[in-house]
Amino acid sequence: MISFHNYSFRYASSSKFALRGINLKLFPREFVLVVGDSGSGKTTLLRSINGLVPHFYGGVYEGAVRMEGREVRKTPPKELLSVVSSVFQDPENQVLMSTVEKEIAFPLENLGLDEMAIERRVEEVLDLLGIYHLRGRKISTLSGGEKQKVAIASAIATYPRYLLLDEPTSQIDPNSAEELLSLLERLNDDLGMGIILVEHRMERTMHRADRLIVMKEGRIIGDGEPRMIASKIDLDSEGIGYPQITRIARKIGMKYLPLTVKEGRKTLEKILKDVNPQEDFSYGDILVDVRSLHFSYGQSRIIKNLNLRIRRGEILGLMGRNGAGKTTMAKLLSGLLRPSRGEVRIKGKRIITLGERERSKLVSMVFQNPNLHLFQDTIEEDILFSVEDGKEKKAEKIMKELGIWNLRKKSGKELSGGERMLAAIATIAVREPELLVLDEPTRGLSFKYKLLLSKFLRNYARNRAVMLISHDVETVARTCNRVAILSRGRIIAEGNRREIMCSSLIYSTQLNKVVQGIENMKERKILLEEDLGVEL
Amino acid sequence: MILLPISIFATFILLFFGSSVQLKEYKPSPITLFIWLLIITYLSLIFSTPYFLFILFLSTYIVKIFIESHLWNKFMKYSLYLLFFIILFNIFLMQNGIHKILETSWLTITWESIAFAFSMALRILLIMGAFSIFNSNVNMDEIIEILDKLRFPQGTLITIALSLRFFGIIAEDASQSADVLRVRGVQLSSGKIRDRIKARYPVMLSLLNNSLERGIQIAEALETKGFPSRKRKPWRRISFPPRELLLTSFLILAAFLATIFLIRGMGEELVPSHLYHYLLISILSTAIAFSRREEHD
Numbered sequence: 093m094i095s096f097h098n099y100s101f102r103y104a105s106s107s108k109f110a111l112r113g114i115n116l117k118l119f120p121r122e123f124v125l126v127v128g129d130s131g132s133g134k135t136t137l138l139r140s141i142n143g144l145v146p147h148f149y150g151g152v153y154e155g156a157v158r159m160e161g162r163e164v165r166k167t168p169p170k171e172l173l174s175v176v177s178s179v180f181q182d183p184e185n186q187v188l189m190s191t192v193e194k195e196i197a198f199p200l201e202n203l204g205l206d207e208m209a210i211e212r213r214v215e216e217v218l219d220l221l222g223i224y225h226l227r228g229r230k231i232s233t234l235s236g237g238e239k240q241k242v243a244i245a246s247a248i249a250t251y252p253r254y255l256l257l258d259e260p261t262s263q264i265d266p267n268s269a270e271e272l273l274s275l276l277e278r279l280n281d282d283l284g285m286g287i288i289l290v291e292h293r294m295e296r297t298m299h300r301a302d303r304l305i306v307m308k309e310g311r312i313i314g315d316g317e318p319r320m321i322a323s324k325i326d327l328d329s330e331g332i333g334y335p336q337i338t339r340i341a342r343k344i345g346m347k348y349l350p351l352t353v354k355e356g357r358k359t360l361e362k363i364l365k366d367v368n369p370q371e372d373f374s375y376g377d378i379l380v381d382v383r384s385l386h387f388s389y390g391q392s393r394i395i396k397n398l399n400l401r402i403r404r405g406e407i408l409g410l411m412g413r414n415g416a417g418k419t420t421m422a423k424l425l426s427g428l429l430r431p432s433r434g435e436v437r438i439k440g441k442r443i444i445t446l447g448e449r450e451r452s453k454l455v456s457m458v459f460q461n462p463n464l465h466l467f468q469d470t471i472e473e474d475i476l477f478s479v480e481d482g483k484e485k486k487a488e489k490i491m492k493e494l495g496i497w498n499l500r501k502k503s504g505k506e507l508s509g510g511e512r513m514l515a516a517i518a519t520i521a522v523r524e525p526e527l528l529v530l531d532e533p534t535r536g537l538s539f540k541y542k543l544l545l546s547k548f549l550r551n552y553a554r555n556r557a558v559m560l561i562s563h564d565v566e567t568v569a570r571t572c573n574r575v576a577i578l579s580r581g582r583i584i585a586e587g588n589r590r591e592i593m594c595s596s597l598i599y600s601t602q603l604n605k606v607v608q609g610i611e612n613m614k615e616r617k618i619l620l621e622e623d624l625g626v627e628l
Numbered sequence: 629m630i631l632l633p634i635s636i637f638a639t640f641i642l643l644f645f646g647s648s649v650q651l652k653e654y655k656p657s658p659i660t661l662f663i664w665l666l667i668i669t670y671l672s673l674i675f676s677t678p679y680f681l682f683i684l685f686l687s688t689y690i691v692k693i694f695i696e697s698h699l700w701n702k703f704m705k706y707s708l709y710l711l712f713f714i715i716l717f718n719i720f721l722m723q724n725g726i727h728k729i730l731e732t733s734w735l736t737i738t739w740e741s742i743a744f745a746f747s748m749a750l751r752i753l754l755i756m757g758a759f760s761i762f763n764s765n766v767n768m769d770e771i772i773e774i775l776d777k778l779r780f781p782q783g784t785l786i787t788i789a790l791s792l793r794f795f796g797i798i799a800e801d802a803s804q805s806a807d808v809l810r811v812r813g814v815q816l817s818s819g820k821i822r823d824r825i826k827a828r829y830p831v832m833l834s835l836l837n838n839s840l841e842r843g844i845q846i847a848e849a850l851e852t853k854g855f856p857s858r859k860r861k862p863w864r865r866i867s868f869p870p871r872e873l874l875l876t877s878f879l880i881l882a883a884f885l886a887t888i889f890l891i892r893g894m895g896e897e898l899v900p901s902h903l904y905h906y907l908l909i910s911i912l913s914t915a916i917a918f919s920r921r922e923e924h925d
Binding site: 142143144147148169170173177178180182184185186188189190191193194197198199200201202203204205206207210211230231232246250423426427428447448449451452453455456457459461463464465466467468477478504505519520523 | 818
């Protein structure tokens with residue numbers, strides 16, 4: 093058992109306690125989901141279990157955390173290795189070796205196991221996770237989802253009793269995320285491994301958990317069975333959010349809250365039958381014209397004969413699995429890559445022929461890694477970097493719209509992952525490019541910030557255009573008016589968001605999946621809570 | 629004298645028509661490949677006669693035929709650009725030698741200058757070829773294991789492993805940081821060189837910030853994976869069976885004999901004496917023995 097007794101912790105670099113008065117017991121074999129708004133202390137809670145706090149991150153430590161009778165404060169992380177293992181958010185920075193089998197063996201080598209024992213565990217873990225085919229592969233050749241599975245394999249190779257995971261699905265596509273979470277469920281069911289998972293995406297995780305812990309400003313404000321907690325605490329107003337169907341059921345006053353698509357079908361069927369929303373967006377002139385675009389990296393063809401038009405007033409959602417060519421597409425549109433064939437024109441100008449300054453007025457891009465955008469002492473300076481004079485008012489408006497005005501005097505390093513992303517968006521939006529391209533901007537964003545982002549982008553696109561690349565189907569459905577699906581360098585579906593998302597098995601919202609499974613209702617293009625009159 | 633043009637001709641035949649020849653793919657032991665690489669590099673540096681260097685190149689090429697090397701063509705392509713300049717530079721600037729081919733008031737071309745230029749070119753080809761084979765077949769973890777076998781300290785080895793693993797990622801970060809500046813309208817590819825260098829300063833800042841964060845995450849991962857540990861026992865995956873030990877002993881013997889011959893002053897003539905044939909045959913047959921070894925796991 094892991095137990096917290098009147099536990100508080102403050103980082104040495106901060107004046108505020110990250111965790112305050114925590115009293116908590118976590119039992120083996122539980123699947124625990126920890127949720128909370130950005131900066132609520134979720135990650136610090138995990139660090140307090142695996143010993144990174146206080147052994148790696150020093151600070152003020154009060155109370156006690158005990159694991160299987162040992163006090164974490166007096167036990168360095170390496171001695172906890174056979175009891176608890178951790179998987180972090182970014183697979184790139186936690187997979188340390190250059191091949192899969194060496195990565196899995198690394199913690200076992202540190203435990204001092206003999207070669208036969210290591211060999212056996214590596215074999216078993218590869219089989220258990222169904223990744224035997226990756227055994228000899230180099231890490232650099234793996235996709236994000238595969239890397240995250242290897243990280244889990246390395247973590248469970250020590251046969252820990254608890255597995256801690258900090259937003260492990262935030263950087264992978266919906267399919268890979270679903271596979272990964274099913275895997276965790278299997279580890280919990282079959283091996284009795286305790287899972288302690290921090291996640292923002294409630295629709296994927298809430299139904300899998302035995303227990304939901306809700307955190308706010310370093311305290312636990314809810315702890316119990318997920319359905320019970322969902323009815324007691326308004327997770328939307330706490331900035332955490334609900335799965336779509338749970339939200340709808342809660343807002344219309346249902347006592348039994350559905351958590352899964354299957355449950356949603358049973359409980360919401362009657363309400364859904366009266367709804368058939370239609371919409372028709374109107375757009376302005378053609379802003380972006382992509383013709384017969386081809387692009388290759390060496391021998392591999394990434395973009396193949398792609399044609400696309402984006403009109404003024406349009407927010408185009410670009411979806412597809414990892415490696416489909418979405419980021420390459422964004423770079424081609426931004427003029428950062430030169431097409432092998434074909435052309436990109438924005439407002440009639442061939443983008444590749446323009447200089448950086450002129451180009452950045454027509455198109456600009458927010459990268460996946462917000463840290464690359466933030467390098468000055470404060471985010472206010474970052475936002476005003478390389479911007480024409482007189483944009484201070486504009487910068488203030490954007491910061492307010494994105495909810496980061498109060499953070500303007502802080503440096504990027506002091507912000508949470510979600511806040512950094514919003515600051516990065518502000519650094520580009522302040523330039524007011526005609527086409528704003530965002531590459532996976534919802535990574536690490538809590539529900540509250542996702543709503544802010546959607547609202548901001550809809551305002552931004554009124555007289556310009558936006559291309560939003562995302563795996564987050566709810567945000568795409570809520571924000572975009574058109575959607576395109578990219579697969580192996582080709583657009584395989586493109587059109588109105590309802591046409592595309594309501595006919596997709598993967599790139600669709602939870603609510604639409606409920607609808608798709610009800611007889612004679614497939615043609616009803618229900619996507620969002622608003623379609624049922626439920627306002628957020 | 630006839631050996632020089634034959635060697636040149638044969639080298640270019642191998643370069644231009646030999647790239648696709650592949651008989652069978654083997655995965656050699658990284659230790660054997662490592663020793664082979666050291667010896668080929670050593671021999672290419674101590675010999676300067678084109679004939680010997682060509683034979684060494686031929687032996688490397690034979691190894692390439694039997695051991696898959698996906699980097700061979702790429703390395704050779706880049707080498708060709710280099711060769712062009714090396715050959716021209718040496719032929720026109722090195723005017724020593726007694727066997728004159730062409731003599732004008734401002735230029736003298738001798739057989740010796742051609743031989744020297746060709747030797748330099750062959751050296752580059754040899755080293756690039758050997759490294760392409762080595763890099764195609766040995767990954768970073770195996771290099772670390774080889775160093776581990778040589779009793780390098782564990783802490784140093786993990787540091788090397790991490791540096792090698794993250795080198796490419798940091799290079800990608802640098803490129804993306806520059807792209808972020810470009811999309812923000814910073815002119816990195818136009819204007820005066822001084823201004824361009826100044827404009828790149830934020831790339832360094834961004835890279836530093838990002839690397840710091842990455843460093844912290846890597847350190848966190850190391851800590852939670854139990855590193856450093858006094859109990860640590862490396863899991864060695866590379867094998868070195870007796871047959872390979874014999875093979876590498878043979879390679880080392882060839883290198884040793886080559887050194888002896890050279891010390892006795894028998895490696896500088898353009899035309900080889902019969903003693904050298906032993907050396908060449910030994911290296912060639914090593915290469916062939918190498919290529920006929922059984923496949924590992």
